[in-house]
Amino acid sequence: MLEGKRILLVIGGGxxxxxxxxLIRRLRAxxxxxxPAMTQAAEQFVTPLSVSSLAGVEAHRALFDLTREAEMGHIQLSRAADLVVVVPATADLMAKMAGGHADDxxxxxxxxxxxxxxIAPAMNVRMWEHPATxxxxxxxxxxxxxxxxxxxxDMACGEFGPGRMAEPETIVAAIDxxxxAGPLTxxxxxxxxGPTHExxxxxxxxxxxxxxxxxxxxxxxLRDLGAEVVFVTGPADAPxxxxxxxxxxxxxxxxxxxxxxxxAPDAPAIDAAVFAAAVADWRVASASNSKIKKRPDGTTPALEFAENPDILRTVARRAEGRPGLVVGFAAETDDVIAHATAKRLRKGCDWIVANDVSPATGIMGGTENAVTLISDAGAEEWPRLTKTETARRLAARIAAHLTGPDHEDRGAA
Structure with missing residues (x-):
C-alpha cells in the first residue's frame, strides 16, 4: 500500500x-x-548523518538555506508529499501546530x-496530561x-503512564x-x-x-481501518x-x-457493536443519598443488591436496529472456554472474546491480553499479545466479516 508514496517526516526533539x-527503515522497506526534516532539538538525540543515511536523501534542517530554497523551496517541499508525519510530536511541537507558529x-x-x-505524540506523562497539551x-x-x-x-525519565510514543510498526500501520480508504470506511x-461505578x-x-x-x-x-467509532466508556484509567x-x-x-x-431509529445505523466494557452485574438496590456513617453499636449496614441490565443480551436480541455483528467479551477465572461458550449462546451475540483474568495472568489492568475468539465456527485461541495487537487482530476480523468473504484471508492475518 505504501509503494511509491512520499512521506515528509518531521523529527521532533525528544x-x-x-x-x-x-520508522524510516520500515517505510522504505x-x-x-x-x-526528513529535523528540528534543532532533534539533532541532540539523533544525528543528521544517521537520518540522511537511512532515508537516502539529505535531511532538511534550516529554514534560511539559500541553496535549499533555490533547489526546492519550503512551500514546494511541504506539498510534494502524500502525507506529513511528525515523530515524535513533542509538547512543544504540538503547541506550535495548535497555535499556528512558524519559526523554524x-x-x-x-x-x-x-x-x-x-502525529505520534511522545512526552512525559505529566506533560501529556497537562490541560494545555x-x-x-x-x-x-x-x-x-x-x-x-x-x-x-515506562518513560526515559523513570515514570510510567501515557506519553510513550507508539512503536514504529504501529505508526507504519497508521500511515498505511x-x-x-480503509476497509471500514x-x-x-x-x-x-472500562468499568462501571455503581x-x-x-x-x-x-x-x-x-x-x-x-x-x-x-x-x-477500528478507527485506523476507516470506521466511524462511537465509544461509550465508564470511568476508565486508560486515555x-x-x-x-x-x-x-x-x-x-x-x-x-x-x-x-x-x-435509536433516528440515529445513523451501527454496523457492528463490540461490548468490551466490564459492566457490574449488580448494583445497590437503594443507594443512600447521604454518606453512610459507622454505627455507635458497631453493627454493619446491610446492602441489598439488584441485578443490573444485561446490555450485551439486550442489544443482541433486539428485534429492530440490531447491528449486523454483535461481539461480547467474557472475562473468566476458571473454565474459561466453557463459560464463554455458554455465555455466547445465552446472550445471543455472534462472537465472544474470552480471556482468563485470574490474578496470576496480570491481564486485568495490564498491558497484554490472551484471548480465544468463540463463534459458530468454534473456538480459536490467539497467542498472548499486547492489547494493541489484540485489538488490531480483532478489528481486522470485524472488517473481514463486514466486507465479505473475499476479505477473510486479510482479516485472519
Missing part, C-alpha cells in the same frame, strides 16, 4: 526521536520514499502543507490532524491507513469500554479492576481514543441508556 530511524523549518512546513498530517490535542484533532498513540509505558462501530452512597461505589485499555486500543484499531465520538458514563444503567441512544 528521546523517542531514535525510533524515527527504525515497504516502498515509500522518506524526506519544521513548523513552517507544517503550516504550509496542504496534505494530511499524522490536552487543549492543543483537541484543537489539532478538530483541525483534521491524525493522531497515533501515545501508549502507556491514512493513505488508504463508511461503517459505524459502537465500542463499550454507587453505594455519594462517596463509595462498587467497581472492578478494568483499566479500559483494551477498549481504547480496539476503538483506535480516551482520539478520532472517536466519546460518551462518558458512570453506571451500567447509564451505559445502557447511551447504547440505546446510539442505536
Amino acid at each position: 528521546i523517542a526521536a531514535y525510533k524515527a530511524l527504525d 515497504r516502498g515509500a520514499s522518506v524526506v 523549518l519544521p513548523s513552517t512546513l507544517l503550516m504550509a502543507t496542504d496534505k494530511r498530517v499524522l 490536552q487543549r492543543n490535542l483537541r484543537t489539532l484533532i478538530a483541525d483534521g490532524v491524525l493522531v497515533c498513540g501515545p501508549d502507556d509505558g 491507513a491514512a493513505l488508504s 463508511g461503517r459505524r462501530v459502537l465500542v463499550t469500554s 454507587p453505594i452512597d455519594p462517596v463509595r461505589y462498587i467497581a472492578n479492576r478494568s483499566s479500559g485499555a483494551q477498549g481504547t486500543a480496539l476503538a483506535e484499531a 480516551r481514543p482520539t478520532g472517536a465520538r466519546v460518551i462518558e458514563v458512570q453506571s451500567a444503567r447509564d451505559m445502557l441508556e447511551a447504547v440505546d441512544a446510539a442505536l
